[in-house]
Amino acid sequence: MKKVAVIGAGSWGTALAMVLADNGHDVRLWGRRKEQIDEINHQKTNSKYLPGITLPSQIKGHYILADAVKDTEIILLVVPTKAMRETVQELKLIISRDVTVIHASKGIEPGTHKRISEIIEEEFTGSNFLKHVVVLSGPSHAEEVSKHQPTTVTVSSKSEQASELAQDLFFNQYFRVYTNPDLIGVEIGGALKNIIALVCGLTEGLGLGDNTKAAIMTRGLTEIARIGMALGANPMTFAGLSGLGDLIVTCTSIHSRNYRAGQLLGQGKTLEEVLDTMGMVVEGIRTTKATYELAKQINVEMPITNALYKVLFEQLSPKEATGELMGRVKKHEVERLPTDLLQADFKED
Ligand SMILES: NC(=O)C1=CN([C@@H]2O[C@H](COP(=O)(O)OP(=O)(O)OC[C@H]3O[C@@H](n4cnc5c(N)ncnc54)[C@H](OP(=O)(O)O)[C@@H]3O)[C@@H](O)[C@H]2O)C=CC1
Ligand SMILES: O=C(CO)COP(=O)(O)O
Helix, strand or coil, rough: CCCEEEEEEEEEHHHHHHHHHCCCEEEEECCCCHHHHHHHHHHCCCCCCHHHHHCCCEEEEEEHHHHHCCCEEEEEEEHHHHHHHHHHHHHHCCCCCEEEEEECCCCECCCCCCCCCHHHHHHCCCCCCEEEEEECCCCCCCHHHHHCCCCEEEEEEEHHHHHHHHHHHHHHCCCCEECCCCCCHHHHHHHHHHHHHHHHHHHHHHCCCCHHHHHHHHHHHHHHHHEEEEEEEECCHCCCCHHHHHHHHHHCCCCCCCHHHHHHHHCCCCCCCCCCCCCCCCCCCCCCHHHHHHHHHHHHCHHHHHHHHHHHHCCCCHHHHHHHHHCCCCCCCCCCCCCCHHHHCCCCH
């Protein structure tokens, strides 16, 4: 049994806290609002984020961060990407023992273009207490995990030992956890699929059909893999759970906030109206900005991301964006892998 502090009591933090409690761990769930934590402790519900679900009694809610992390050696960070940096800054001030930090958030930070594990490592600079950082990612809607529906995810870290620790922590009969050493690929796949889900939702809102969605998902995966490889990821990761798997679950499900936000945009709502309606985090919006900036900086072609950026931030209409995407110059479909990857993958040939 491990003591685990789950930081972030939204849908995903709460669902993961349930998995950990089902696995017999001592789980503290931190949220910033006292009334929400009172509800978690007394009613055993988190009605805003997981309506209709009863939480296991072992989950203990906290609204004071220091109480949640007291004596824990494992911290699970599940706040939205925009709150990640300030949350880690606060944690760094109160942690006084070695910790392994697992994060399960999906985003890239605008401005710095950092992945979440990079933000965590950067903010812990100067502290001796951070042992390892692990990411948990993959096709996993909180609503379905909280109902024990069979789900598969991947964990990744620079440390194999830390990946295996996270695998053991979460693994059970309804939550199957794989390891993958490609930290960059796992984080990039999880973050960037939200861009593509927004666009798939947009096509639905515009009244377009399945051909268009298949095109967006397939060409979207190509551009995720393209930037991922430019950043050092293993291309095979994008065919796995944190790539194709998460793309499918997010681009085809009404549970997805990114998909739903896209749908509303396609129906003609403004970005502001969409954000007001959602009441939950839509990570793809800031990640579109971050990825657009990063792709430009490192000169990677990402036409779908660029088109969404213009719709979100430059008032291009979705119809005009569709026209721009369809009117691009003719191309080959399949890109060549860099020679060194080919050599690494096919040594025996
Ligand atoms: N939901 C899902 O199925 C999945 C989500 N994820 C990822 O998990 C991360 C968290 O998402 P999710 O739980 O779904 O989000 P939700 O929208 O369900 O909940 C957001 C949570 O973050 C809290 N929060 C918002 N702003 C801040 C802040 N500035 N400081 C501290 N806490 C804050 C909210 O608190 P409050 O209520 O007080 O506003 C709430 O607890 C995202 O990166 C998402 O992509 C990954 C896989 C699955
Ligand atoms: O990441 C998710 C499922 O794997 C959840 O996606 P949304 O944030 O779009 O709901």
